[in-house]
Each structure stands twice: as structure tokens, then as C-alpha cells.
Amino acid sequence: MFTAGQVTGSVPNRGRLKLTGIFLVVVGYTVIFSTHATADELDAEISRLKADVASLAADVFALEESILHPADSQVTVFLTLARKDSLTLDSVELYVDDTPVASHLYTDREFGALQQGGVQQVYTGNLPHGDHVLKTVLTARARDDRYVRRESTHRFRKRPGEFRIQMSLDARAPDYEPEVSFREWK
Amino acid sequence: MVVSFVDRCWRGSGRRGGVSVLLAITVLSSAAASAREEEDLAAGLARFALASGSPEQSLVHSRNLDGYPGTWLKAQALMALGQTDSANRHLQRQIESEHQRGAAALILARNALDEDEAAVAPEFFQIAARAGYGEVRQQALYELAELERLAGHRDRAGRILSGMEAGYWTALGYMNLAADYSKRDLNPARALVALRVALAMSEQDAVSDRNRNLRSQLLMRAGYLSYRNEEYEKAIGFLEQVPLDSYHTPRALYFHGLALTARNNHRAAMQSWHRARKYPLAYPGVQDAWLGMGRGYDLSGYLGQAGEAYLAASASYESERVTLLNLASQIRQDGAWQTLVQDTRDSELQWFLADSRTLTQPRLAYLLGFMEDPSAQDLIGKVSDLASAEASLEEKANKLEVFRGSLKDRLATPTNSVSGRKGSFLARLEILRDRLKGLRDKADRPARLETLNRSVMTLQDIEVSLEQLGGRLANRDARLEERLRKTEAVLSRIQELRSQTASIRWRAEDRLDAMALAFVSRHDEQLVHALDKTEQQIAHLYEYLALETLERGGQ
Numbered sequence: 001m002f003t004a005g006q007v008t009g010s011v012p013n014r015g016r017l018k019l020t021g022i023f024l025v026v027v028g029y030t031v032i033f034s035t036h037a038t039a040d041e042l043d044a045e046i047s048r049l050k051a052d053v054a055s056l057a058a059d060v061f062a063l064e065e066s067i068l069h070p071a072d073s074q075v076t077v078f079l080t081l082a083r084k085d086s087l088t089l090d091s092v093e094l095y096v097d098d099t100p101v102a103s104h105l106y107t108d109r110e111f112g113a114l115q116q117g118g119v120q121q122v123y124t125g126n127l128p129h130g131d132h133v134l135k136t137v138l139t140a141r142a143r144d145d146r147y148v149r150r151e152s153t154h155r156f157r158k159r160p161g162e163f164r165i166q167m168s169l170d171a172r173a174p175d176y177e178p179e180v181s182f183r184e185w186k
Numbered sequence: 187m188v189v190s191f192v193d194r195c196w197r198g199s200g201r202r203g204g205v206s207v208l209l210a211i212t213v214l215s216s217a218a219a220s221a222r223e224e225e226d227l228a229a230g231l232a233r234f235a236l237a238s239g240s241p242e243q244s245l246v247h248s249r250n251l252d253g254y255p256g257t258w259l260k261a262q263a264l265m266a267l268g269q270t271d272s273a274n275r276h277l278q279r280q281i282e283s284e285h286q287r288g289a290a291a292l293i294l295a296r297n298a299l300d301e302d303e304a305a306v307a308p309e310f311f312q313i314a315a316r317a318g319y320g321e322v323r324q325q326a327l328y329e330l331a332e333l334e335r336l337a338g339h340r341d342r343a344g345r346i347l348s349g350m351e352a353g354y355w356t357a358l359g360y361m362n363l364a365a366d367y368s369k370r371d372l373n374p375a376r377a378l379v380a381l382r383v384a385l386a387m388s389e390q391d392a393v394s395d396r397n398r399n400l401r402s403q404l405l406m407r408a409g410y411l412s413y414r415n416e417e418y419e420k421a422i423g424f425l426e427q428v429p430l431d432s433y434h435t436p437r438a439l440y441f442h443g444l445a446l447t448a449r450n451n452h453r454a455a456m457q458s459w460h461r462a463r464k465y466p467l468a469y470p471g472v473q474d475a476w477l478g479m480g481r482g483y484d485l486s487g488y489l490g491q492a493g494e495a496y497l498a499a500s501a502s503y504e505s506e507r508v509t510l511l512n513l514a515s516q517i518r519q520d521g522a523w524q525t526l527v528q529d530t531r532d533s534e535l536q537w538f539l540a541d542s543r544t545l546t547q548p549r550l551a552y553l554l555g556f557m558e559d560p561s562a563q564d565l566i567g568k569v570s571d572l573a574s575a576e577a578s579l580e581e582k583a584n585k586l587e588v589f590r591g592s593l594k595d596r597l598a599t600p601t602n603s604v605s606g607r608k609g610s611f612l613a614r615l616e617i618l619r620d621r622l623k624g625l626r627d628k629a630d631r632p633a634r635l636e637t638l639n640r641s642v643m644t645l646q647d648i649e650v651s652l653e654q655l656g657g658r659l660a661n662r663d664a665r666l667e668e669r670l671r672k673t674e675a676v677l678s679r680i681q682e683l684r685s686q687t688a689s690i691r692w693r694a695e696d697r698l699d700a701m702a703l704a705f706v707s708r709h710d711e712q713l714v715h716a717l718d719k720t721e722q723q724i725a726h727l728y729e730y731l732a733l734e735t736l737e738r739g740g741q
Contacts, residue, residue, distance in 0.1 A: 042697075045690050046568055049683070050268040053575050056679055057242035058249075060582050063672055067589050072651070072658075080230065113237030119230025129647040131640060157640060159647050160654075185223075 065124075073126040075163045077102075077134065081114045082170035087148075087178055088141040089114065089169065094123050095135040101125060122167075127158045134182070136167060142176040152180040225251060232259045241266035254285040261290065268571070270297050281313060288318020292326050308333055321355075328355035332362065340366055352390035354397065360384035361404055364411075374411040381408040402432035409438060413445050421445040433554055436462045437471030443478050447485065456482035467506040468551035468709065473716045476502055480723055493727050500720045503713045509548060510713070514706045521695050522702035523569050526553045556705050565698045572691040579687065583680045586673050593670045601659045611652055619645060 094102040102123040134154045164185035171178045232248035241263040248259045261276035280290035295310030314326035335343040350356040364380035391397040409425035422445045428438035439462035446455035462475035476499035483492035516525045629635045
């Protein structure tokens with residue numbers, strides 16, 4: 001049979017852990033103290049290791065960018081939302097000169113970040129100088145609950161140096177038709 | 187800075203100053219706008235990286251951002267990376283600003299509690315409750331109520347909870363208050379009232395998963411307390427609302443059976459216990475339900491079936507002890523992380539086919555039971571972090587090995603042949619220019635002219651690139667060598683970190699194994715106790731039957 005404490009106890013919390021800690025200290029101070037110290041030490045080591053891994057990840061990210069995408073021929077495509085609640089983005093596919101280069105399925109959290117002004121780096125690659133065509137295919141649920149799939153194209157001329165394109169997604173009342181506008185950052 | 191620059195232009199230029207100042211203002215304001223746009227872009231990228239589970243990248247994007255949202259984004263990324271001390275510094279700056287004060291104060295307060303600095307936590311919770319909105323405010327108020335409750339001030343906790351909006355956090359607060367009342371009061375009336383309020387509050391929670399889980403728990407507790415208070419109808423009413431796919435279902439079914447037995451409805455009680463028996467013995471309530479079946483038959487007067495039910499219970503306990511023995515030896519051999527977490531994960535490959543039957547997997551049942559302990563959750567979280575750090579380091583090392591090879595290949599390619607081809611490229615460029623000129627003279631439509639103009643511009647770009655090619659080729663080897671050096675350095679750092687991670691993970695897993703083995707051993711003890719009870723029941727039954735036979739013989 002269950003005791004009342006088992007069934008109707010409060011949700012586990014820090015206070016309970018602390019009480020347990022006090023009890024254990026009373027029971028066997030020496031043994032428990034050394035275990036506790038080891039646990040704290042392990043926590044500190046894990047924390048230090050995490051910091052080192054994070055700093056390494058940042059360095060590797062920068063190194064990868066510099067090796068993979070030389071600035072002279074680099075093209076980056078960003079995606080932003082022009083309006084917070086006009087549509088719910090499901091997926092985006094990106095084609096450069098009819099070649100699929102990137103695609104993304106959105107989680108709720110990612111879409112929430114876009115709604116709060118987040119910018120997604122959808123694609124980074126290298127292209128030769130000259131004219132190119134960027135095509136984007138998006139699927140989304142419009143505010144009037146329609147499921148939509150729309151294609152938009154943008155012609156651009158890749159010039160020497162870093163080249164960035166910002167795609168901004170919008171859908172205005174009354175028909176909530178999704179529109180993608182492109183802006184080139186020189 | 188802008189003002190001083192304009193001022194210098196104004197003083198330095200004399201009469202011609204007007205034009206210079208205007209020019210300076212235009213240049214500077216466009217530079218400022220461009221810098222602002224760059225900052226917005228960096229902040230946006232950092233925000234998205236954070237949301238897509240890449241806090242490291244988020245930190246890279248936000249490293250040069252000051253003020254809001256830079257500080258807030260950095261603080262969140264640092265928290266996600268477990269760097270609490272650095273995060274605390276940014277959070278402290280955040281609560282002194284105008285944005286996200288409540289959320290920052292809430293994180294600071296929780297960090298203070300985790301670091302055993304309980305004295306400063308209430309102050310931060312107060313700030314979070316004052317400055318926060320919605321869920322942040324409700325969480326802060328809940329934590330304040332919890333601090334009061336844990337200090338023994340239940341009235342004050344109740345007052346805080348009564349000022350909160352209906353929802354998950356309020357319901358959780360009332361549930362804990364009910365737990366306190368049920369421990370202190372002989373009469374469970376106060377606890378039941380608190381649970382009823384919690385149930386009403388939980389109805390307003392919009393997050394369905396946590397709400398379903400909390401409601402199951404509340405209903406099960408209310409059912410149990412009503413049963414103890416001999417309000418069997420009420421108990422049955424609460425327990426029948428517990429959904430069948432909840433972790434609390436087996437225990438609720440057991441109590442449901444108890445309440446029905448108290449109303450002499452043994453047949454219905456046995457139906458509930460029979461359903462509870464379908465769940466693995468690892469779940470609370472299942473052991474008791476097996477015993478309950480025998481008791482049910484006994485009370486209904488079917489002594490033969492009662493004996494069979496007790497024997498079945500005994501066999502099932504014995505078999506579960508073997509399962510536990512195997513589980514313990516597997517933990518000793520492969521470790522608790524592999525046995526309880528990884529193998530359970532792997533067994534759910536067809537998760538899309540899974541339904542409530544996932545609750546019937548014994549290993550998952552033990553994992554859920556084990557995870558009820560907050561320190562087990564914490565330790566599993568740590569091992570999981572270390573495992574993903576190991577995997578990420580390995581992936582990075584593999585990538586960098588490829589980069590290293592490619593850089594070495596590029597260094598081995600001589601540049602002379604490329605620079606020798608520059609002349610031929612320039613000659614081709616000239617030929618194309620001449621052809622374009624001829625075509626432009628013939629172009630009769632604006633569209634054609636535009637196309638040709640774009641080609642002219644592309645040729646200009648190519649010419650610029652070719653002019654810069656010499657300089658770039660001269661620097662190529664130095665640039666590649668520098669990147670190769672960096673790659674080598676990073677690879678050796680990765681190697682170091684991998685060995686550190688492996689050693690820390692080994693220690694963390696060691697502690698996890700000890701904890702899991704203790705958990706398995708506790709379950710085994712419970713089974714031994716249940717076996718004892720079953721044997722006692724069987725002995726009573728045989729004793730009774732023997733006496734009956736004697737009596738009949740005497741007559």
C-alpha cells in the first residue's frame with residue numbers, strides 16, 4: 001500500500017533536496033562531504049568543458065566560413081518576416097539557377113524567432129560573377145487558414161566581393177496572398 | 187563622434203564649409219544607418235540561431251552587439267551552453283535596462299537557488315513578478331509562494347497564489363499546498379479543497395501536454411484523499427477522469443479498485459485491478475493491483491480463484507525479480523546510460539506507430555520511475571550533454587580533417603600556370619567587348635540593350651577580378667598556410683577536449699550507474715516485500731481451507 005507522502009507529496013524541488021542534504025550530513029558527515037565535494041567538482045569541470053567546447057565551436061565556425069566561402073565569390077541569402085502574424089511558415093526551398101541549394105522545415109520555435117525579428121541564413125555559397133536567378137518556393141498556412149505554396153524569382157548580378165540578398169516574406173489583408181520581396185545588400 | 191567630426195569639418199573648411207558639412211552629414215548618416223542595419227542583421231541571426239538550437243553560433247553573431255537585444259541574446263546563449271557565471275553578468279545588466287527585466291530576473295533567481303544563494307533569490311523573484319508579464323510573472327509568483335511554503339508559511343503562500351491568474355503555475359502551487367495540508371492534517375478536507383482549486387486553475391492552461399500530465403496527477407491525488415476520507419463516490423468520480431495513457435493510470439486504477447471494494451463492489455474492483463495488471467510492474471500501483479485481485483476473489487467468496495490469483499501474483503513478482511536482476515547486470519556491463527536511456531530510445535524507432543502501448547514497455551517504465559528523482563534527471567542531463575559534446579567534437583574533427591587535406595592539395599598546386607593564363611583571359615575579354623560594342627550599335631529594343639548593358643557590367647567585374655588576381659595569387663600561399671596552421675591548432679585542441687570529455691563522462695556515468703543500481707535494488711526490495719505478503723495471504727488461505735475441512739469432517 002502507498003503512504004500518504006508517496007501519493008500526495010509535493011513536486012520534487014530544491015528545498016527537498018536541501019533537506020535530504022542536511023539529513024545526510026547528520027548521518028555520515030565525512031563520507032557524504034567527500035561525495036558532495038566530488039559532485040561539485042564534477043559540475044565545475046563539466047561547466048568548464050562546456051565553455052571550452054563553445055569557444056572551440058565559435059572558432060571552428062569562423063574557420064569553416066573562411067575556408068568554405070571565400071569573400072570574393074560569396075553569396076548569402078537571408079529570410080525575414082515583414083509582418084508578425086500574417087502567415088505560418090511551413091517550409092522554404094531555394095534554387096540558384098534552377099539548382100536546389102537549400103531547404104528548411106520550420107519548427108514552432110524557429111518560426112517564433114522569425115516572428116520576433118529573427119533572421120535566418122538560408123544559404124551561403126559561392127557563385128561566379130554575372131547574372132543569376134534565385135528562386136524560392138515557400139509553403140505556409142495563411143491567416144485565413146488556406147494552405148499555400150508560392151514561387152518567387154529574383155534576378156541578380158553577382159559582383160566581386162561579398163554579396164547578400166534579404167528575402168522578406170509578407171501577406172497582407174484582405175486576401176493574405178504571400179509575397180516575397182528581395183533586397184540586395186552590397 | 188559624429189558631432190565632433192562635423193564640427194571639425196565646419197571649422198576647417200571656412201566659407202566652403204557649408205557644402206563640406208552637408209556632404210559629411212550625408213556620408214555619416216548613411217554610414218550610421220548601414221551600421222545599424224548590420225547590427226539588426228547580427229541580432230536577427232543570433233536570435234534565429236538560438237531558436238534553432240545553435241547557441242554557439244548565436245554567440246558568434248552577437249559577440250559585437252551592445253545593449254538590447256545583444257546582452258539578452260548573449261545571456262540566453264550562455265545559459266544554453268551552461269556558462270552560468272558569464273550569463274549572470276549579462277543578466278544583471280539586463281535587469282538594469284528597460285527590456286526583458288522580468289525574464290532576466292527570473293533566470294537570475296533560479297541560478298541563485300541552484301548555486302545555494304537562497305538569500306538573494308527572493309529579491310530577483312520580486313523583480314520578475316513586478317517587471318514580468320504572462321508566464322514569466324506567474325512563474326516568479328509561484329516560486330515566491332514555494333519559498334514561503336517551504337519556510338512553513340502556508341498562509342502567506344496561499345495569499346500569493348490567490349493573487350495569481352488561473353493557469354499551470356497556480357495549479358502547481360495549489361497542488362504543493364495540498365501536499366503540505368495532507369501531511370499535517372488528520373482530516374484531508376483542506377487538502378481536498380486545495381486540489382479542487384488546482385483542478386479548476388489547470389483548466390486555463392493552454393499547453394496541452396503539461397496540462398494533461400498535471401491534471402492526471404491532481405485527479406489521482408484527489409481520488410486518493412477522498413478515499414482516505416471515506417468519500418468513496420467522490421474518489422471514484424475523480425479517479426475515473428484520469429486518462430488511460432497517463433503515467434499515473436496504474437496507480438489510479440488501483441485506488442479506483444480500493445474505492446469500489448469499500449462499497450462492496452468487488453467485481454468492479456477486480457476489473458480495475460485487472461486493467462492495472464496489464465501495465466509493467468515498474469509502475470506504482472501495479473504490484474498492489476496483483477495482490478488486490480487475490481483479495482477481491484477472497485472477499486467475493488471464490489477461494490480457489492483467490493489462491494490462483496495469489497500464486498499468479500507470486501509468479502509475476504518472481505519473474506520481475508529476474509528482469510531486475512538482468513537489468514542490474516546489464517547496467518553493470520553496459521552502463522545505465524546505454525541500458526536505460528539509449529536502449530529505450532532505440533526501441534522506439536517506430537515511434538509513429540506507437541500509441542498508449544508505449545506505457546507497457548518495462549524498460550521505459552523503469553526509466554520513467556528512475557527519472558522521478560530530480561538528481562537522476564540532473565545526472566542524465568549531464569551525461570546527455572557530455573555525449574552530445576563528444577559527438578559534436580568528433581563531427582568537427584572529421585570536417586577539419588577534410589579541410590586540412592583540401593588545404594594541403596591547394597598548397598601543392600602551383601600558381602604559375604594560373605598567372606600565365608591571365609593574358610589569354612584579358613585577350614578573350616577584349617574580343618567579347620568588341621562583340622558587345624557591335625551588338626549594342628545594332629540593338630533596337632530597350633530590353634536587348636539592357637541585357638547587353640548587364641553583360642558589359644559583368645565584363646567590367648571580371649576585369650576587376652583579373653586585375654586583383656596577381657595580388658591574390660601572391661598572397662595565396664601565405665593565406666592558405668595560415669589557415670592550415672589554424673586548422674592544425676584547432677584539431678589538436680579538439681583532441682585535448684575529446685580526451686577531457688571522455689574522462690568527465692566516464693565519471694558522470696559512474697555516478698549514474700551507482701544511482702541506477704540503487705534504484706533497481708530498491709525495486710527488488712519492494713518485490714521481496716510483495717512476495718512476503720503474497721505468501722502470507724496464501725498461508726492464510728490454506729489455513730482457512732484446512733480449518734473448514736476440519737470443521738466439515740467434525741460434522
